[in-house]
Amino acid sequence: MNLDKTVIASYIDEAIVGIINYSPKVLAAFLILFIGHHTINFVKKLILSKVQNSEIDITLSKFLIDILVWILRFLLFITFISRLGIETASFVAIIGAAGLAIGLSLQGSLSNFAGGILIVLFKPFEVGDSIEAQGVTGVVSEIQIFVTKLIASNNQTIFIPNGSLSNGNIINHSLQGKRRADIQFLVSYNDDLKKVKDIIFQILNSNEKVLQDPKPSVDVVALTETGVRLAVKPWATNEDFSKMNSQVLESCMTELTKAGINLEKKV
Incomplete structure (x- = not known):
């Protein structure tokens, strides 16, 4: 099949003319997209800096800022396709129909x-x-639109879907400002119970991280086949809780063993 060179040349000329005529729209559209993207990021950082220096609740502010950013991105996208010459009215209608289908599937x-x-x-x-919550423990780092981000004690980042999080049980260790540890020991029936409690109270009173209000307690909570189970319950601030719990546990085991107290296996 022989192609007419004049026909091919005319097609090439038309293509070149079309590209030349359409290229300003493309360049303008991508320029708008570039400037808009950086402007949205600038606005987000500006609002965040203002919020952090004010008395506005940071959690609510970040959540609302995320919603605002997504709305601005959607408007930027509509502006971008409009600049390319695509009819936004029909496009929005298509998005609406697709949004309904996507909404049902998501x-x-x-x-x-x-x-x-x-x-x-x-x-x-x-x-x-x-x-x-949801079988994991950590410090809340960020509450996003769809997920909440936690930082675990081993520095792992945990993402929990907000739907299951809001419908499940949540234990907030920070809400009251203080936490109580529950440390249990099993001592022999042959040991002097008063001596054991005196040693533990001495440890609790000498530890700076143990709060004296509320006062710590040492109580008998069970009598087992092998010995007496004691519950040591010291209080600490949220910041000192983990360190206090470790120090009290170590000190109790060391001092009780040094005093000749027989620590039995927990039953």
């Missing part, structure tokens, strides 16, 4: 979004709180 994501709103409104925890 019910889990919508429940996570609703869960995020519930968390922000009712505040079972805030950024910086130590919580236990």
Whole structure:
């Protein structure tokens, strides 16, 4: 099949003319996209800096800022395609129809979004709180639109969907400002119980991280086949809790063993 060179040349000329005529729209559209993207990031950082220096709740602020950023990105996208010459009215209608279908298939994501709103409104925890939920424990680093980010004690980052988080049990270790440890020992029936309690109270009273209000306690909680079970219950601030718990446990084992107290296996 022989192609007419004049026809090919005319097609090439038309293509070149089309590219030349359309290229300003493409360049303008991508320029708008570039400037808009950086402007949104600048606005986000500016609002965050203002919020951090004010008395506005940081958790609610970050959540609302995330929603604002997504709205601005959507408007930027509409502006971008409009500049390319695509009819926005028909495109928005297509997005609406597609959004309905996507919404039905992403019910889990919508429940996570609703869960995020519930968390922000009712505040079972805030950024910086130590919580236990969904089988994991960590410090709340960020409450995002769909997930909540925790930092575990081993520095692992944990993401929990807001839907399951808002509908499940949450233990907030930071809400009251103080925490009580529950340390248990099993001592022999042959040991002097008063001597054991005196040694433990001496340890509790000498440890600077143990609070004296509320006062720590040492109680008998069970009589087992092998010995007497004691529950040592010292209090500490949230910041000192982990260190205090470790220090008291180590000191009790060391001092009781040094005094000749027989620590039995827990039954």
